[in-house]
Amino acid sequence: MGNIINIKNINVSYGKNHVLKDVNIDIKEKDFFTFLGPSGCGKTTLLRLIAGFEQSQSGELIIDGKEVSKLNPWERDVGLVFQNYALWPHMTVAKNISFGLEEKKVPKNEIDQRVDEVLELVGMQDLKQRYPFQLSGGQQQRVALARTIVVRPKVLLLDEPLSNLDAKLRNQMRIELLELHNKLQITTIFVTHDQEEANSISDNIAIFNEGVIQQVGAPIDLYNHPKNLFVANFLGTINVIKGKISNGTFSDGNDFKLEKLKADNSDNCSLLVRPQNIYFEKKNDSDQNFKGKIQSKEFLGNIIRYQVLISGQVMTIDSMHEGKEKIYSKNEDVDVFVNPETSQVI
Numbered sequence: 001m002g003n004i005i006n007i008k009n010i011n012v013s014y015g016k017n018h019v020l021k022d023v024n025i026d027i028k029e030k031d032f033f034t035f036l037g038p039s040g041c042g043k044t045t046l047l048r049l050i051a052g053f054e055q056s057q058s059g060e061l062i063i064d065g066k067e068v069s070k071l072n073p074w075e076r077d078v079g080l081v082f083q084n085y086a087l088w089p090h091m092t093v094a095k096n097i098s099f100g101l102e103e104k105k106v107p108k109n110e111i112d113q114r115v116d117e118v119l120e121l122v123g124m125q126d127l128k129q130r131y132p133f134q135l136s137g138g139q140q141q142r143v144a145l146a147r148t149i150v151v152r153p154k155v156l157l158l159d160e161p162l163s164n165l166d167a168k169l170r171n172q173m174r175i176e177l178l179e180l181h182n183k184l185q186i187t188t189i190f191v192t193h194d195q196e197e198a199n200s201i202s203d204n205i206a207i208f209n210e211g212v213i214q215q216v217g218a219p220i221d222l223y224n225h226p227k228n229l230f231v232a233n234f235l236g237t238i239n240v241i242k243g244k245i246s247n248g249t250f251s252d253g254n255d256f257k258l259e260k261l262k263a264d265n266s267d268n269c270s271l272l273v274r275p276q277n278i279y280f281e282k283k284n285d286s287d288q289n290f291k292g293k294i295q296s297k298e299f300l301g302n303i304i305r306y307q308v309l310i311s312g313q314v315m316t317i318d319s320m321h322e323g324k325e326k327i328y329s330k331n332e333d334v335d336v337f338v339n340p341e342t343s344q345v346i
C-alpha cells in the first residue's frame with residue numbers, strides 16, 4: 001500500500017521557540033498511525049499543521065500526492081477531532097453531526113441518511129435528539145467522532161481523544177476506535193502521550209522528543225529495538241547499564257560481564273535489558289550468571305517486580321506471578337541469569 005501522507009523536512013517555530021525540527025514522516029494509506037511523546041514535544045502542532053491550522057517555515061506536506069501547504073483547512077480532505085470535542089452545546093446530537101454537511105450543501109435526504117449511518121456506526125441511534133449536556137463523556141466523544149467521519153475525510157486526525165475519559169471507558173473506546181478504523185479503512189493519525197495506549201492501538205508510531213522524531217516503527221519493533229535511550233525509556237521500564245564492549249563482551253568495569261553480544265566495539269555504550277529478560281536462575285554458563293541481593297519487591301498482580309543490587313547497581317527484575325513460584329524477601333541473596341540474546345547494546 002502506498003503512502004497517503006509525506007511530511008518532508010518540516011520546521012515550525014514560534015518566535016525563538018523551534019517547535020518542530022526537520023520532521024520527516026511517511027504514513028501509509030489505511031494505517032493507524034500514532035504521534036507519541038511527552039507534553040510539549042510538538043504533537044499537536046504537527047497535527048494542526050496537517051489539518052491546515054498552522055503554517056511551517058520550511059518543508060513540504062503532501063496529502064494523497066498533492067502539496068497542500070497553501071490550502072485552507074476545508075480544502076484538504078482531512079477531519080480533526082479536538083481533544084475537548086468542542087460540540088455545539090445548543091444543537092442536538094443529530095444537528096451537531098449534520099451541520100458540516102449542511103454547510104457543504106449536501107441534499108437533505110442524503111444528509112439524513114448519512115447521519116443515521118454514522119449514528120449507527122458509533123452506537124448512538126437512540127440519543128440523536130439529545131443535547132451535549134445530556135450525554136456522558138464517552139457519548140460526547142462518539143458524537144465528536146461521528147461529526148468528523150460523516151464528511152468522509154481521507155485522513156482522520158485525533159488529538160488525545162480519550163484523555164478526558166476514565167480508565168475503564170478509555171479502554172472500551174480504544175477498542176471501539178479500532179473497530180471503527182477497521183470498518184471505515186480510513187487513514188488515522190492519533191496523538192497521545194500515553195505509551196500503553198499507543199502500543200495497544202497503533203500499526204505504527206512516531207516517537208517525538210523536543211520537536212525531533214526519535215524513531216518510527218511498529219510498536220513491538222520500537223520496544224525491542226529502540227535506537228536510543230529516550231525511546232528505550234519512553235516505551236517502558238528498562239535497565240540501562242553503562243560500560244564498554246569489546247569482541248562481543250560487555251563490561252560495566254565492575255563485576256558485570258556479559259558475553260556473546262552482537263555489537264561493535266565501543267568504550268562508551270549502554271547495555272539495555274528489560275526487567276522480564278533477567279531471570280532468577282543459575283545457568284551453567286558462568287558469564288551469564290550474576291550474584292544479586294534483593295532490595296525491595298512490589299506486587300503488581302500478574303508480576304512481582306523486584307529491585308535487585310547487582311554489581312553495585314540496582315536493577316529491576318520482573319518475575320511472573322503464577323502462584324507457585326518462590327517469593328524472595330529483602331536482603332536475600334539470589335543468582336540471576338541475563339540472556340544476551342534479548343539484551344541490546346547502544
Ligand SMILES: Nc1ncnc2c1ncn2[C@@H]1O[C@H](COP(=O)(O)OP(=O)(O)OP(=O)(O)O)[C@@H](O)[C@H]1O
Binds near residue numbers: 041
Ligand atoms: N500558538 C503558539 N504560540 C507559541 N508557542 C506555542 C503555540 N502553540 C504551541 N506552542 C509551543 O510549542 C510547543 C509544542 O506544543 P504542542 O502543543 O505541539 O505540544 P504537545 O506535544 O501537543 O503537548 P501536549 O502533550 O501537552 O498536548 C510547546 O512548547 C508550546 O508551548
Ligand SMILES: [Mg+2]
Binds near residue numbers: 044
Ligand atoms: Mg497536544
